[in-house]
Amino acid sequence: MKRSKKIFLQLGACIIFISVVGILINNLAINLTRTGLGFNFNWLFKPASFALAEHPLPYNSSDSYAWALFIGWLNSLKVIFSSLILATILGILIGLARTVKNSLLGLISAGYITIIRQTPLLLQLMFWYFVGFLSLKDDMFINIESIFRISNQGINILGLTLSSEFAALLFGLSIFTSAYIAEVIRGGILSVSRGQWEAFRSLGISEIKGLFSIIIPQALPAIIPGLTSQYLNLAKNSTLAIAVGYSDIYAINDTIINQTGRAIECFLILLISFLLFNLLISNCMEFFNRLIINSKKYN
Amino acid sequence: MLNITLNSIKISLQKLKKTLFSTLLNTIISLVIILITCLVCLNTFGWLLYNANWKVITSNLPLYAFGSFPPDEQWRPATWIISLLLLSIVTLFGPEWKWLRKNLISAWAGTVPLGLYLLYGGIGLSPISSRHWGGLTLTILLTVCSSLLSLPLGIILALCRQSSLQLIQKISSIFIDVMRAVPLIAVLFFGQLLIPLFLPVGIEVDRVWRAIFAFTLFVSAYIAEDIRGGLQSIPRNQIEAANSLGLNQYQIIRFILIPQALRIALPALTNQSIGLFQNTSLMAILGLVELLGVGRSILANPEFIGQYIEVYIWLACVYWFVCTIMAILARHLEQRLTINQANF
Numbered sequence: 001m002k003r004s005k006k007i008f009l010q011l012g013a014c015i016i017f018i019s020v021v022g023i024l025i026n027n028l029a030i031n032l033t034r035t036g037l038g039f040n041f042n043w044l045f046k047p048a049s050f051a052l053a054e055h056p057l058p059y060n061s062s063d064s065y066a067w068a069l070f071i072g073w074l075n076s077l078k079v080i081f082s083s084l085i086l087a088t089i090l091g092i093l094i095g096l097a098r099t100v101k102n103s104l105l106g107l108i109s110a111g112y113i114t115i116i117r118q119t120p121l122l123l124q125l126m127f128w129y130f131v132g133f134l135s136l137k138d139d140m141f142i143n144i145e146s147i148f149r150i151s152n153q154g155i156n157i158l159g160l161t162l163s164s165e166f167a168a169l170l171f172g173l174s175i176f177t178s179a180y181i182a183e184v185i186r187g188g189i190l191s192v193s194r195g196q197w198e199a200f201r202s203l204g205i206s207e208i209k210g211l212f213s214i215i216i217p218q219a220l221p222a223i224i225p226g227l228t229s230q231y232l233n234l235a236k237n238s239t240l241a242i243a244v245g246y247s248d249i250y251a252i253n254d255t256i257i258n259q260t261g262r263a264i265e266c267f268l269i270l271l272i273s274f275l276l277f278n279l280l281i282s283n284c285m286e287f288f289n290r291l292i293i294n295s296k297k298y299n
Numbered sequence: 300m301l302n303i304t305l306n307s308i309k310i311s312l313q314k315l316k317k318t319l320f321s322t323l324l325n326t327i328i329s330l331v332i333i334l335i336t337c338l339v340c341l342n343t344f345g346w347l348l349y350n351a352n353w354k355v356i357t358s359n360l361p362l363y364a365f366g367s368f369p370p371d372e373q374w375r376p377a378t379w380i381i382s383l384l385l386l387s388i389v390t391l392f393g394p395e396w397k398w399l400r401k402n403l404i405s406a407w408a409g410t411v412p413l414g415l416y417l418l419y420g421g422i423g424l425s426p427i428s429s430r431h432w433g434g435l436t437l438t439i440l441l442t443v444c445s446s447l448l449s450l451p452l453g454i455i456l457a458l459c460r461q462s463s464l465q466l467i468q469k470i471s472s473i474f475i476d477v478m479r480a481v482p483l484i485a486v487l488f489f490g491q492l493l494i495p496l497f498l499p500v501g502i503e504v505d506r507v508w509r510a511i512f513a514f515t516l517f518v519s520a521y522i523a524e525d526i527r528g529g530l531q532s533i534p535r536n537q538i539e540a541a542n543s544l545g546l547n548q549y550q551i552i553r554f555i556l557i558p559q560a561l562r563i564a565l566p567a568l569t570n571q572s573i574g575l576f577q578n579t580s581l582m583a584i585l586g587l588v589e590l591l592g593v594g595r596s597i598l599a600n601p602e603f604i605g606q607y608i609e610v611y612i613w614l615a616c617v618y619w620f621v622c623t624i625m626a627i628l629a630r631h632l633e634q635r636l637t638i639n640q641a642n643f
Binding site for chain 2: 006009010013014017024027028030031032034101102103104105108115118119120121122123126127130131135236237238239240242243250254257263264267270271274275278
């Protein structure tokens with residue numbers, strides 16, 4: 001394409017884009033002044049006047065909206081990282097179960113993966129919350145004297161209490177994500193050539209030792225990118241917490257919008273917080289990736 | 300004859316022994332799995348047959364399928380769903396007549412206007428507002444409309460992101476990256492609450508179309524990335540060859556790039572549409588009474604209170620069933636496309 005034509009086309013696209021955005025913003029401004037809301041962030045420092053069931057830091061309803069949002073952010077972070085760890089452990093176990101020789105184990109894990117992947121996450125979360133926790137008798141489901149206790153109040157392990165909302169979210173997210181992680185792991189293991197398996201077997205190395213010291217290190221470069229995208233999905237899916245009543249960042253934004261009507265500002269806050277979550281996760285994974293590449297160089 | 304069957308049974312038993320009971324560890328694992336599966340199956344079937352109260356499902360079947368659609372007019376969504384099912388069966392198991400196979404695509408494309416006509420009413424049918432749509436019908440409608448709209452938008456976005464025009468490339472990259480960074484529920488929430496704010500005073504879009512719009516924006520960003528992967532895997536010399544044949548830019552995109560990119564991206568696109576079908580359930584939180592929303596409203600009914608397990612198992616089965624049909628249809632399409640490639 002000629003240079004002049006290129007510039008002409010881009011100018012045209014630019015004008016169309018700017019005018020569309022301009023019309024939208026103009027409409028927005030008209031609507032905001034009509035409803036008398038305007039656009040500012042002063043409300044952030046007014047008292048929130050709603051209670052939160054779960055707060056890792058001290059909070060009461062006379063604290064500001066900004067503090068409530070920060071608590072929601074911490075709650076999100078808490079559920080994302082704990083289910084990330086649980087999902088990884090479960091996913092690795094199921095992914096390995098699909099690759100071992102025992103065909104029964106393979107069948108069971110394949111069934112698990114199809115059932116989990118073919119039903120919506122929201123349905124699974126509701127199942128865990130309403131069936132898994134709330135329908136338990138007031139008393140208990142499992143009660144081993146002050147060590148481990150599951151009831152409709154949540155889970156209690158050695159004095160550490162997890163509320164039923166948090167536990168339902170943790171289980172739902174971890175089990176859902178583990179099915180996807182298992183597929184990533186299986187794909188990574190299958191990407192290592194058959195000859196590697198035959199080679200370590202012919203050297204007399206046991207199956208389990210060979211898997212962990214020969215196959216998995218080679219599969220990791222193929223696994224890490226897939227794992228990263230699953231972690232990002234997990235972070236985004238954690239917003240479904242609102243369905244079980246866990247106060248994560250999205251649920252708190254939702255409450256604030258219902259109270260103050262500040263939809264645009266809250267949407268921007270949500271956008272920025274997810275940008276932060278995504279940066280956090282992808283940077284951690286990038287660091288991990290570099291660690292693996294470096295460790296390979298020295299070997 | 301008998302000998303052959305006996306032999307094959309013997310061989311398969313030997314195989315079973317080799318895979319399940321080869322070593323001590325394997326044997327233990329197999330036995331434990333068999334034991335647990337038997338226990339779980341016995342308990343579940345016992346519960347399903349004797350303890351479960353399926354009245355909550357059987358007495359509400361029309362509600363699950365059509366939501367609060369007026370009872371006299373329920374044949375309309377029913378016709379639509381049955382025609383979709385019939386079309387799937389014909390596509391999968393129908394005869395291999397050439398004229399039939401050629402017209403199947405237009406038949407599939409025709410289901411969308413047919414569905415909209417049957418639901419909205421209009422010429423010859425009494426009009427029904429979208430407030431009354433619901434159940435599986437609404438779920439399928441959301442899926443079909445959003446995926447149909449997001450495919451062209453996704454293709455355009457992918458092409459823009461590959462374009463040599465810096466500005467266009469930047470705009471589409473920003474759009475795609477932002478959409479992929481935000482959770483779906485935020486986009487849907489944006490659709491329900493914020494779209495009215497961006498429209499001029501007096502213009503209103505109803506809830507269903509706002510939801511479809513939000514789904515389209517979200518899914519098209521993901522589709523764009525899948526198609527970009529397809530575009531990037533097309534070897535550079537194909538474009539050079541097309542150039543040397545004298546094709547212009549538009550012809551190259553239309554006849555060389557898009558068909559190949561779509562075929563390469565097909566498995567990923569299938570996953571997107573299955574994911575979209577499952578994600579329509581999020582609208583239950585945001586006030587549409589689709590399949591999961593119907594389940595929630597039934598559970599809120601004092602007559603059926605506390606029957607969570609029955610309802611959730613039933614809903615999971617419906618979702619699973621439709622997803623499986625979609626996956627099978629997509630695999631069928633993939634196979635046909637690869638066969639065509641071999642013919643060249």
